[in-house]
Amino acid sequence: MQANIRQVSGGSATSLRRAVILVIFTMFGLVACSGKTSEEHVTQAKVFLEQGDTQAAIVELKNAIQLEPQLASARLELGKVYLQVNDYASAEKELSRAMELGHPASEVIPYLSEAYQRTGANVALAEIDIDESALTSIERLEIGYRKLQSLLQLDKNDEAKGLIDDLLQIDSSSVYKGLVSAVDKILNEDFVSALEIAKELKEQAPLNREVLNFTARMYVINEQVAEATKVYEDYIKVAPDDIEIKFALANMLVEQGETERAEKHIDELLAINEQNAFLNQLKGVTRAADEDFAAALTYSENAIKYGRADPTIRLVAGYSAYQLGEFEKAAGHLAFVAEFLPDDHPGLRILAASQLQANMGDQTDEVLSRLGDVTAQDATLFSRTGYELLKAGDEEAAKAVIEQAEKISETADDLTRLGILKLSLNDIEGLIDLENAVNKAPESVTARTTLASAYLAANQLDKAAELASEWQKSDPASIDGYLLQVEVEQRNKQFSEALDTLDKAAKLDPKSEGIQVAKIRLYLRQQKNAEALEATEQLLKQSPSNAIGLASLFALKASDNKVEEAYERIREQLKLTPDRLAIRVLAARAALLLNKAEEALGFLKEVPADKSTPTQYWTILGSAYLRANKVNEAEAHYTKWAELYPHQENAVLGQLLVLDGKREYEKALDVADDFLRRENNLQVSFIRTYLLAMNNRVTEAKQALAETDAKYQKLPFLRGVNARISLLENRPEDAIEDADAAYQANRNVNNLLVLTRAYDLSGQGAKAFATLSAHDEAFPNDPRVLMLLAEKQINQDPSTAMVTYEKILTQTPNNFVVLNNLAYLYLQQGDLSNAERLSKQAYDIRPANAATADTYAQVLVKQDKVSEAVEIYKRAITDEVKNEEILLNYVETLFMTGSTVVAQRRLDSLRLTLPASKERAEQLKKTYAL
Numbered sequence: 001m002q003a004n005i006r007q008v009s010g011g012s013a014t015s016l017r018r019a020v021i022l023v024i025f026t027m028f029g030l031v032a033c034s035g036k037t038s039e040e041h042v043t044q045a046k047v048f049l050e051q052g053d054t055q056a057a058i059v060e061l062k063n064a065i066q067l068e069p070q071l072a073s074a075r076l077e078l079g080k081v082y083l084q085v086n087d088y089a090s091a092e093k094e095l096s097r098a099m100e101l102g103h104p105a106s107e108v109i110p111y112l113s114e115a116y117q118r119t120g121a122n123v124a125l126a127e128i129d130i131d132e133s134a135l136t137s138i139e140r141l142e143i144g145y146r147k148l149q150s151l152l153q154l155d156k157n158d159e160a161k162g163l164i165d166d167l168l169q170i171d172s173s174s175v176y177k178g179l180v181s182a183v184d185k186i187l188n189e190d191f192v193s194a195l196e197i198a199k200e201l202k203e204q205a206p207l208n209r210e211v212l213n214f215t216a217r218m219y220v221i222n223e224q225v226a227e228a229t230k231v232y233e234d235y236i237k238v239a240p241d242d243i244e245i246k247f248a249l250a251n252m253l254v255e256q257g258e259t260e261r262a263e264k265h266i267d268e269l270l271a272i273n274e275q276n277a278f279l280n281q282l283k284g285v286t287r288a289a290d291e292d293f294a295a296a297l298t299y300s301e302n303a304i305k306y307g308r309a310d311p312t313i314r315l316v317a318g319y320s321a322y323q324l325g326e327f328e329k330a331a332g333h334l335a336f337v338a339e340f341l342p343d344d345h346p347g348l349r350i351l352a353a354s355q356l357q358a359n360m361g362d363q364t365d366e367v368l369s370r371l372g373d374v375t376a377q378d379a380t381l382f383s384r385t386g387y388e389l390l391k392a393g394d395e396e397a398a399k400a401v402i403e404q405a406e407k408i409s410e411t412a413d414d415l416t417r418l419g420i421l422k423l424s425l426n427d428i429e430g431l432i433d434l435e436n437a438v439n440k441a442p443e444s445v446t447a448r449t450t451l452a453s454a455y456l457a458a459n460q461l462d463k464a465a466e467l468a469s470e471w472q473k474s475d476p477a478s479i480d481g482y483l484l485q486v487e488v489e490q491r492n493k494q495f496s497e498a499l500d501t502l503d504k505a506a507k508l509d510p511k512s513e514g515i516q517v518a519k520i521r522l523y524l525r526q527q528k529n530a531e532a533l534e535a536t537e538q539l540l541k542q543s544p545s546n547a548i549g550l551a552s553l554f555a556l557k558a559s560d561n562k563v564e565e566a567y568e569r570i571r572e573q574l575k576l577t578p579d580r581l582a583i584r585v586l587a588a589r590a591a592l593l594l595n596k597a598e599e600a601l602g603f604l605k606e607v608p609a610d611k612s613t614p615t616q617y618w619t620i621l622g623s624a625y626l627r628a629n630k631v632n633e634a635e636a637h638y639t640k641w642a643e644l645y646p647h648q649e650n651a652v653l654g655q656l657l658v659l660d661g662k663r664e665y666e667k668a669l670d671v672a673d674d675f676l677r678r679e680n681n682l683q684v685s686f687i688r689t690y691l692l693a694m695n696n697r698v699t700e701a702k703q704a705l706a707e708t709d710a711k712y713q714k715l716p717f718l719r720g721v722n723a724r725i726s727l728l729e730n731r732p733e734d735a736i737e738d739a740d741a742a743y744q745a746n747r748n749v750n751n752l753l754v755l756t757r758a759y760d761l762s763g764q765g766a767k768a769f770a771t772l773s774a775h776d777e778a779f780p781n782d783p784r785v786l787m788l789l790a791e792k793q794i795n796q797d798p799s800t801a802m803v804t805y806e807k808i809l810t811q812t813p814n815n816f817v818v819l820n821n822l823a824y825l826y827l828q829q830g831d832l833s834n835a836e837r838l839s840k841q842a843y844d845i846r847p848a849n850a851a852t853a854d855t856y857a858q859v860l861v862k863q864d865k866v867s868e869a870v871e872i873y874k875r876a877i878t879d880e881v882k883n884e885e886i887l888l889n890y891v892e893t894l895f896m897t898g899s900t901v902v903a904q905r906r907l908d909s910l911r912l913t914l915p916a917s918k919e920r921a922e923q924l925k926k927t928y929a930l
Helices: 002-033 038-050 054-067 072-084 088-100 105-119 122-126 137-153 157-168 175-187 191-204 209-221 225-238 243-255 259-272 277-289 293-305 311-323 327-340 346-357 361-368 376-392 395-408 412-424 429-440 445-457 461-474 480-491 495-508 513-525 529-542 547-559 563-576 581-593 597-604 615-627 631-644 649-661 665-678 682-694 698-706 716-728 732-745 749-761 765-778 783-796 798-811 816-829 832-845 850-862 866-876 884-896 900-909 915-927
Strands: none
Touching: 038 054, 038 072, 054 072, 072 088, 072 105, 088 105, 105 122, 105 137, 122 137, 137 157, 137 175, 157 175, 175 191, 175 209, 191 209, 209 225, 225 243, 243 259, 243 277, 259 277, 277 293, 277 311, 293 311, 311 327, 461 480, 480 495, 480 513, 495 513, 513 529, 513 547, 529 547, 547 563, 547 581, 563 581, 581 597, 581 615, 597 615, 615 631, 615 649, 631 649, 649 665, 649 682, 665 682, 682 698, 682 716, 698 716, 716 732, 716 749, 732 749, 749 765, 749 783, 765 783, 783 798, 783 816, 798 816, 816 832, 816 850, 832 850, 850 866, 850 884, 866 884, 884 900, 884 915, 900 915
């Protein structure tokens, strides 16, 4: 060790000598390169200043100060130059240093006061001494005016008034005396007189920045904004460095509608800081005024991104996005400020229209409720909103909107939409609206088709047949009346007549896909699968991408055990027509039916998830994620579904299913409560009761269960909840019957766990083991069940437990609990090779876990690697570890390494409670002769 120290020391000395030599040569180089004195640098700086080269002057003055840091004159000159280049902070620093170094205060204070003013150092400025004898009257007034401003900023009005009295005693015609007099008027709240003084001073000194600034502020105080704007424009010509005033000027011009004049200043400021939120807002307003909506939207969204929260910017962004056809963006921006807008504001109509265009119509009812003066022109807004609300499952809101739509619907199209909405709510009056629509526009195919569908939905087959007959007479070239007649005949089981009617229609349009689809349906209704398949193949031969035909093919082939063949046809067609959403969804549904979850996900990954997406997409994708065990993706999917359709039951049920699987019961409870605030839903309320129990909120769970109708309390699901409550209240015997009923109705793992726990806590361990074993036989290879089974087998038959653990590892090879437990069993059998391999794997996965560290360390001890074992313990044993066996293992390992003092201290610090632990501690003391 000493030899090593000498070697290091010698190396350091060599390095030091080299460093000293290098420094000496560097110093020689510096001296050789620069022969000027500090005074010569100052002189050269003044030459550069005369030539207008301020940067070169700054370099020379810095060189002078580097040579002679105490040279006050150089610091004064450098401070003055910094004032010229608007670097006020640096100016303040150098001028303060110059005065500290003894430069005459009378020469420094005029410049230092300006630096203080520009940096906002009001406290320092307020303490400046203006009674310096060497100051001229004009200097005392100028500095005094600046000091006066600082005192007012600091709310030291009494001192300010005293200073005003002193300054007004000075005999001078300086404009600063006039400014002081004007400030005196302000303190006496005589703003008109202050403005008059300011106007006179502006005439006297039209280029003085202090005078111009003060005059503009007086105009603002006297509410003469246009005049203030003009003066500020003059001001920034002489003070282009005043960014704050330029900001204010740009804003004032925008507020006055002078966007073209404002934009010049805005652009200059943006060149300095393109990420300033307020500047981006102003730029957005000016671009919108010029109808440059793309730029207006960009700048407005930049303003929002950089932190601007002014409602105005949202209006500009929303209006610009609407003009550009970006309706989702428009709706987002306008919804953000809707609450701040007065009722009947034009922005509300734009918001409603944007929401409808962006498939967000289920959110539009609240906006429409704020429109008081509605006309027939608003009928489309109201009817489309009603449709979106129904689609989202919010029937109550839909009814309210439909009532409004009913008052203003006049055209055939409006009446058609209204009729559909009413029928969707099982309001038979919708038929009347549809009939009125057809009467108003008998040529409207939409109205007739909708009325036909309504008659069929209401099973008013006579009226449907009458409509079909009228349709054929009024439009004999159309097949639609014949197709309606076919549907009526099918429902009346007049199959041969229906086939004849189809033949008549086929003469009008031999290639009609609608006729072929109707023929397939006719055969299927008669259970003539062979004929249906032949008709399906004919349809697909003519139109291979017909989604109804492909769905029919899949169903028919499935009944004939040739489902893979149909699936392949769908896949091939999707490759040829990848943009056909209906075929993509059909392919995903087929894949899911064939347990090909990953393929289903692949089909749907390109589908945009928004309100234009078909309902089937949401259901199929959620199921595919769950079957593929992609839990996080499933949660994100169901969350988005619920956000888009907050009233849809299936969306929230999917969320709750995923969160329950992740054991995030508190989060799930929040989701359930949020949904139940909107909807009165029995199923979700049942799940909420379950979640309360899972959150150990026993009192609330019992209350929720008691408030449930008695006829529902007998449901197996709620009996399972009651069993959980019994366990939480330490009544395991009471839990058994309910738990068994829940398990027999739904033999899932959660119900199994409740039942076996009830058995165990009731002292019926054999029944628990038998139930677990029976479940494993019925539903083999469930890791959670196998884990429970193995834990019970450890005490009964360790070798069987090892087999069970090995089986679990084939499914979850990185399960550290299983690895650790299996390693322990191998250790007990003396198989150190397998014990080391498995315990090392478990330890690598969870090195901070005391149990994995203990098992691995004990294996190392058995291999006489005691020092390594101690290091493992050191990393894992913390104050949080309470397991007495592990702690005693650590102490014993310390003794084995000879660390007797440390081991004894550890042993003495243990607060052992178990008799076996206390006995072992005494044995350790005897063994190691303590």
